[in-house]
Amino acid sequence: MELTPRLQLAADFCLPCKAVIDVGCDHAYLCLYLVEQGTERAAASDIRPGPLEAAKAHIAACGRSDRVRAVLCPGLEAFGPEDADTVSICGMGGEMIASILEAAPWTATGDHKLVLQPMTNGHRLRKWLADNGYTIQREQLAREGHRLYVVLQARGGRKDACGAENGYLFTEKLLTDPLFPEYAGKLREKYEKSRAGKLSAGVDTSEEDEILKRLEEVSHGA
Numbered sequence: 589m590e591l592t593p594r595l596q597l598a599a600d601f602c603l604p605c606k607a608v609i610d611v612g613c614d615h616a617y618l619c620l621y622l623v624e625q626g627t628e629r630a631a632a633s634d635i636r637p638g639p640l641e642a643a644k645a646h647i648a649a650c651g652r653s654d655r656v657r658a659v660l661c662p663g664l665e666a667f668g669p670e671d672a673d674t675v676s677i678c679g680m681g682g683e684m685i686a687s688i689l690e691a692a693p694w695t696a697t698g699d700h701k702l703v704l705q706p707m708t709n710g711h712r713l714r715k716w717l718a719d720n721g722y723t724i725q726r727e728q729l730a731r732e733g734h735r736l737y738v739v740l741q742a743r744g745g746r747k748d749a750c751g752a753e754n755g756y757l758f759t760e761k762l763l764t765d766p767l768f769p770e771y772a773g774k775l776r777e778k779y780e781k782s783r784a785g786k787l788s789a790g791v792d793t794s795e796e797d798e799i800l801k802r803l804e805e806v807s808h809g810a
């Protein structure tokens with residue numbers, strides 16, 4: 589089973605694990621890869637019947653129906669803390685990921701590894717994690733074509749290391765990532781554009797100013 593670099597990084601963060609729930613599994617690639625790597629059992633869940641049927645067919649075609657079960661449900665609604673030691677939620681918006689975690693308070697106890705890959709609004713997810721007692725333990729970038737994706741490994745139980753000092757855009761852990769300079773360049777471009785738009789509309793740009801200042805500092809090793 590070959591994964592794309594983004595899902596491969598998510599899988600690397602999941603491993604080692606004994607039992608995983610992958611929320612928003614789509615074709616169940618992640619679960620199938622993880623059981624191939626020795627994970628004992630996996631639940632591939634999705635809110636939509638279409639992707640879940642595709643997942644079921646794929647699981648059967650790989651001969652893994654004994655170790656990977658497909659579950660139709662929104663978020664973590666059908667699960668409890670005993671169902672997994674690892675939960676992955678990848679390929680969704682940061683706010684959606686936060687709302688899925690919020691609806692499953694057992695993810696905040698610290699007993700579960702959480703692998704999160706926000707497609708958008710990563711800063712909102714980081715802020716939500718910080719405000720709700722989770723810590724980001726690892727953070728890394730993956731490249732697919734011209735796009736960079738960030739993957740987070742988080743755990744409940746503490747209230748720091750979510751990147752507040754960087755406007756919740758990244759934690760210090762990302763600073764040593766070889767892709768970080770390129771990522772920082774993309775962030776700079778985005779916030780410069782947003783600042784210019786706000787300036788021409790006569791709107792306050794203090795948020796952009798703060799972020800651009802911090803990006804300048806980290807690019808000079810501050």
Ligand SMILES: C[S@@+](CC[C@H](N)C(=O)[O-])C[C@H]1O[C@@H](n2cnc3c(N)ncnc32)[C@H](O)[C@@H]1O
Nearest residue numbers: 611612613614634635636639661662663678679
């Ligand atoms: C873009 S795909 C990502 C698939 C895979 N996780 C990945 O990262 O490649 C998003 C999937 O999440 C599912 N999804 C969206 N919201 C969901 C929710 N609240 N609960 C469960 N699944 C959800 C969608 O149906 C879709 O299959």
